Amino acid sequence: MDKRNRLRKNEEFKRVYRRGRSFGNRNLVLYIYRNGLDFSRVGFSVSKKIGNSVIRNRVKRRLREIFRNNFNNIVDGYDIIIIPKKNVVDMEFKKLEGSVFHILKISGLLKDSGDK
Numbered sequence: 001m002d003k004r005n006r007l008r009k010n011e012e013f014k015r016v017y018r019r020g021r022s023f024g025n026r027n028l029v030l031y032i033y034r035n036g037l038d039f040s041r042v043g044f045s046v047s048k049k050i051g052n053s054v055i056r057n058r059v060k061r062r063l064r065e066i067f068r069n070n071f072n073n074i075v076d077g078y079d080i081i082i083i084p085k086k087n088v089v090d091m092e093f094k095k096l097e098g099s100v101f102h103i104l105k106i107s108g109l110l111k112d113s114g115d116k
Helices: 010-019 053-073 086-090 093-107
Strands: 021-024 028-034 041-044 078-084
Touching: 010 028, 010 041, 010 078, 021 093, 028 093, 041 053, 053 078, 053 086, 053 093
Parallel strands: 041 078
Antiparallel strands: 021 028, 028 078
């Protein structure tokens, strides 16, 4: 996952929130919006409700690692925002990864989901 695959600017986040579709499960909320590019970009928004900066940054590092390892399985052409919920802090890495795959599958962003 390169730097070009990251959402960084506030305007980019606002566009996805305003115009995008949202999906959720017990652990995560996902916003997606078609970006008109030939690659997808991902951003993470971790609320202060999750914990202090050490905990928030740990959650972001874990999510970035999941996306880095699996970015080739994601459909191209979307801006994606992941918002973790509070119970993500205590989750094992494999369970968090499973939760990310679940929400990507229900949103139709996994390449091997076939039906969408």
